[in-house]
Amino acid sequence: MSIRFSFGGDEHIFAEVSEEMSLEAFFTSLSMTNAVKAAGIKGVTEICPANASFQIKFDPDAIKPGDLLKELQSMEGAASKSDASLKTRIMEIPVLYQDPWTHETLMRFRERHQNPKATDLEYAAEVNNLGSADDFIQAHSSQPWFVSMVGFVAGLPFLYQMVERKRQLQVPKYLRPRTDTPKLTIGHGGCFSCIYSVRGAGGYQMFGVTPMPIYDPAQKVSYLQDEMCLFRPGDIVKWKPVTRDEYDAAIEAVDANRYEPVIRPATFSLTEFNKDMAGTNAKLMEAIHGH
Amino acid sequence: MAINVISPGLSTTVQDLGRPGYYHLGIPLSGGMDRFALRAANMLVGNDEGAAVLEAVFLGPELEFTAPATVAVTGGDLPPKLNGEERAGWEAFPVKAGDRLSFCFLKGGARAYIAVSGGIDVPVKLGSRSTYTLGALGGHEGRALKAGDSLAVGQGAGGKGSVPANLRRMPGNPAELRMLPGLYWHRITETAGKQFFADTWKVAPEADRIGYRFRGGTALNFVAREQPFGAGSNPSNIVDACYPYGSIQVPGGTEPIVLHRDAVSGGGYMMLGCVISADMDLIGQLQPHSPARFVQVSMDQALAARHDRQATLQRVRAHLDR
Structure with missing residues (x-):
């Protein structure tokens, strides 16, 4: 894997590890950005890992663009050889699939959709050759997902499904982006799921909502007092389908600021995962329940 | 010292030079869209160049001052009026308690920067006072100003002078x-x-x-x-x-x-x-x-x-x- 570097104007270097998405590309991007962080290069102001690429923002008054580029290129060999493993966290995220709020929103934007006669979930089931929305929900929620990027808007995680490529759910984005998406919508576009951290525009298909806040600029939510954004690249997520009653109970707990998210330490090794995906995932899911 | 917002304009926000360092979490730079004009406005009123100011777009706000201060408006051609009397842009002028600042219609450009000596004193969030409205972060309650808002202003020595036209930067046509x-x-x-x-x-x-x-x-x-x-x-x-x-x-x-x-x-x-x-x-x-x-x-x-x-x-x- 050879990294393609390009200047983004006079203040950014953009690095594409791979044109296509893979966990290998993600880990190369992560080890490169970790190496840049550790190197403490003067003039570097932002280090942003992404799914299969990364971006460095710099002050060209402090470092010559060409010098920074050379420095990054010199790190490439070590990064691609580094061990693709992580000490990370697994989180259980409750999801009310087919909720009334995303339903109301998707009905308002039907003319921007590939199939105005179906809901987003029905369409997603159809294009993935799954029989029904329920089958799609089963495929979406049975195996864990990997946070391969945080961004778009504050704290929004991009999630990559931890299954063989041929089983990965893929759904096109809306034909034209919506101007509205409910806060905490579970969305999906291309091969990525996401959680919309704030209300706003969006182009991903909408499947449900979570009651669990993931971004709190006021830093009042108990588990977001230190960091206003919950997610970091490398986190692992397991969706947990919940009923309307369970959703309402969770909202009540969130409002009273006594909601306790299920977040457990976990380790992840890409080599082990590639050897035995089902076994690795089973172990990760056991970790949720403290085993 | 405070500024009372009588009318907010189209979308007036508190901005400084921005909030670098959090892009990897999806939190943007924010800060003034025309940071040259923002810096100049602060220089005119004797502030640090990165002090927080108000950024008004297309339509200016109406503001009332509760204490004496120095004010300057830079950026697009949105001529300020003090108690109804037109004042020059890119120029410092004093205001007294009870004075009202309003604006004529926009004649050129898009955004004006309203600096007040001492700077707008909203809480610093992640190293900046800038407003990021989509994320409800920073500025005044994470949003654009509304009528009835009151903004605290810091202590400042004040400044004087004007920036001549040849030292301003505006886009050409096209x-x-x-x-x-x-x-x-x-x-x-x-x-x-x-x-x-x-x-x-x-x-x-x-x-x-x-x-x-x-x-x-x-x-x-x-x-x-x-x-x-x-x-x-x-x-x-x-x-x-x-x-x-x-x-x-x-x-x-x-x-x-x-x-x-x-x-x-x-x-x-x-x-x-x-x-x-x-x-x-x-x-x-x-x-x-x-x-x-x-x-x-x-x-x-x-x-x-x-x-x-x-x-x-x-x-x-x-x-x-x-």
């Missing part, structure tokens, strides 16, 4: 936005690349702090390829990546969008390159429907333009004895 091709430039054909620079574009109504959309030019032709796994089916799609500040994305290959201070930090559309740092201020002064062209430059030219902008700022400092 605006010429210098741009360094790169990022996913290789995804479009050579002919499409030439046409992109040859066309005169127009600012679309969708032009705000997140980004400026341009229309009226030729749709791009892409180099044919099988779309990579995870990218999405449209030829303008890429595997979701970071979007640099100033990057020009072209969803569907039709209308370029230049991301600005409240940029979405990433997404799945290819980008042609970036508008150079020196010209980002100019975009903040463009109104919808105004014509603009993209001008190709090299890295060396981009750096020279950056130094020119800095040199002009230095001349403003020298002129104001700072």
